Amino acid sequence: MTDPQDSPADYPEATVVPAKRLRLSLAWLVPIAALTVGALLIARTVMQTGPTITIAFRTAEGMEAAHTEVRFKEVVVGKVTKVALSPNREQVFVTVKLDKSAERLAVEDTRFWPVRPRVGLAGVSGLGTLFSGAYIGVDAGVSKEDRQLFTGLEAPPSQLRGEPGRSFTLAAQDLGSLDVGSPVYYRRAQVGRVVGYTLDPARDTLAVQVVIAAPNDQLVTPQSRFWNASGIDLTVNASGLTLDTQSLASVVLGGVAFANPADAAPSPPAADGQRFELFANRKVALAPPDGPPLRVRMVFDQAQRGLVVGAPVDMLGVELGTVRSIALTQAPKSDQFPVEVVADIYPLRLGSVRRQFGASGDGAGRADALFMKRAVDHGLRAQVRSGNLLTGQLYVALDFIPKSPAATLDVRTDPPTIPTVRGTLSDLQPQLADIVARLSKVKFDEIGNDLQQTLRNASAAGNGLQETLTSATAAIRQLTPEAQRTLADVRQTLTTAQATLANLDRNVTQGDAPLQRSFNQALAEMQRAAQALRVLSDYLQLHPESLLRGKPADADPTKPTEGGR
Structure with missing residues (x-):
């Protein structure tokens, strides 16, 4: 059985309830605006x-x-x-x-x-x-x-970005008086500065940073040579005294200079940051390339006081190298202690002469050893000579000594040994000793006594001369009146002579003088006589028979006759 359906009348009537609205108070606008402004500011x-x-x-x-x-x-x-x-x-x-x-x-x-x-x-x-x-x-x-x-860096960078110019690194064995800010010169004009330096343990050198300002940075080429121009470069060697300085500023502040060798080929500017060697001075920097050195040994049996490390080794006026070391050594089977001198020579400096002795190549190895051996075979010897008598500096000369004892290059030693001869000073010392010995034999005491006696005699002669002069003065004073009269007579004689010469001038040199006219007439007569003699001579040449027969009555001496043709 089912329940019956409910009818609409059974439901209650619906009631409409309005929704509640959210009402914002005006008081909230202020904080909202503040928050908005704060957010914008943040x-x-x-x-x-x-x-x-x-x-x-x-x-x-x-x-x-x-x-x-x-x-x-x-x-x-x-x-x-x-x-x-x-x-x-x-x-x-x-x-x-x-x-x-x-x-x-x-x-x-x-x-x-x-x-x-x-x-x-x-x-x-x-x-x-x-x-x-x-x-x-x-x-x-x-x-x-x-x-x-x-x-951060501890010092300013060597070059700022965008700064015109280029920076380079110089490898130096010694800093000298260089410091940050030291100038860099080109032909004595400042073109840059030293901006820093650091030790380079890998190369056992100092790395000096320099900046060359534009446009002078274009002057630096890969062939450029840099040298330390700090202070005063004073060199005393066998050549004498050499003084070189870049400028007064470099004396105080130190400095670096650079130049391009005169025979350098044109090349583009060096790249930024390129590395160069910093030489000790201008002479070394601009010297031509020497190639690798040939080390040689020389043994001298006499003292070499005045020969120092760095002294030049000279061959016929050409500096081949320098002395590297000087030491005493003991001669084998002897109690003598000769002087051993080791030098570095650069055969490339000889040029074509080196090639004439059979050497070739770049100056390394057996080529130079062969060159030195052949030169010794031709009489090359090492000799210590005086380079400067004022300073007492000596140098080593490699020269071809005539009539020197036969010798060869000793290649058994390391380095090879060049035979030597005694220096010129060793010959000079015995001569000086002989001169001193002769001077010691001179009797200077007797010479002094004789000189004193001579001086006394001269003093006595001087006193006699003084007396003679006094007597002569008195005699001259007595003769003064007579001398004055004599002078008056001489003046009168001179006046008379002048008048005579004037009269002679009027009678002789003037054109209308009687003597002049007589002289002119005599000259005219002599000319006529000479003309007559010429006519007579011509006639006799044409008529020599006239000397025997005489002159014909109708003969004209000026015209030739028929028989004389």
């Missing part, structure tokens, strides 16, 4: 704030948080916000807040360094930091990779 601040980076330095000398600035091209681009010690206490970490405009400085290859006051012979750098304090310099990088941790 977003703007974040957008305008530059990156934060950390720089590691060895020391934080002069740096202070909230005071030390970061400058790029002398424009402040950031500020130090924190200075802290690294965990291993070997470095300091400097936190820097960069400006928004400098955010592109926080890239991979940007360089940072502290700028502090630096006082040196070249001058004072960073003088402004004495008042404003130290700051951090920046050299902007060109990388596209961002970076937050950097390792």
Whole structure:
């Protein structure tokens, strides 16, 4: 049995209930607006704030948080916000807040360094930091990779990016008086500066960094030679005294100079960062290539005081090398101690002469040994000679000594031994000893006594001469009146002679003088007589019979006769 359905009338009537509305009070508008403005300000601040980076330095000398600035091209681009010690206490970490405009400085290859006051012979750098304090310099990088941790430099880089010019590295055996800021000269004009130096343990040298400013950097070629122009180069050797200096500034500050050899072929400029050797002086730098040296040994049986290491080794006026070492050695089976001299010679300096003795190639190995052997066979000997009597310096001369004892190059020793002969000074010493011995035999005491007696006689003769002069003076005084009368007579005689000469001039030299006319007439008569003699001579040549027969009555001496044709 089912329940009957309910009719609509059985349901209750529905009641409409209106929904409740959320009403916002006006008081909430103020905090909402404040939150919106704050969010916008925060977003703007974040957008305008530059990156934060950390720089590691060895020391934080002069740096202070909230005071030390970061400058790029002398424009402040950031500020130090924190200075802290690294965990291993070997470095300091400097936190820097960069400006928004400098955010592109926080890239991979940007360089940072502290700028502090630096006082040196070249001058004072960073003088402004004495008042404003130290700051951090920046050299902007060109990388596209961002970076937050950097390792700072302890000194300014040798060359900033974009700075015109080129940097080069010079390998030096000794720094001398060079320092950061020392000038670099070309033909005594400053074209660059020394920007730093470091030790190069791998090459056992000093690496000196120099920068040549544009456009003078084009002067540096792969053939350029650099030398240390510091101070005064004073050399005393067998050639005498040599003084060389680049400029007054280089004397005080030190300096580097460079030049291109005169025979260097034209070449493009050297590449940036190219390495050159720094020579000791100009002479060594510009010397032609010597090739590898040939080391030789010479043994002298006499003292060689005045011969020093570095003394030249000369061959017929050409400097072949220098003395490398001087030492005493003991002669075999003898108690003598000869002097052993080891020298480095450069056979390439002989040029074509070397080739005439059979040597060839680049100056190395057996070619030069063969050259030296043949030269010794032809009479080459080593001899110590005086190079400068004033300084007493000696040098080694390799010369062809005539009538020298036969000898050969001793190749059993290392290095080979060149035979020697006694120096010229050894011959001079016996001569000087002989002169001294002869002088010692001179009786200087007797000579002195004779000289004193001669002086006494001369003094007595002088006294007699004085008496004679006194008597002569008195006689002259007595003769003075007579001498005056004699002079008057002489004047009168001279006047008469002058009048006579004037009269003679009027009668002889003038054209209308009687004597002149008579002389002219005599000359005319002589001319006529000479003409008559010529006519007579011609007639006799034509009529020699006239000397026997006489002159015909109708004969004209000026015309030839029929028989005389």
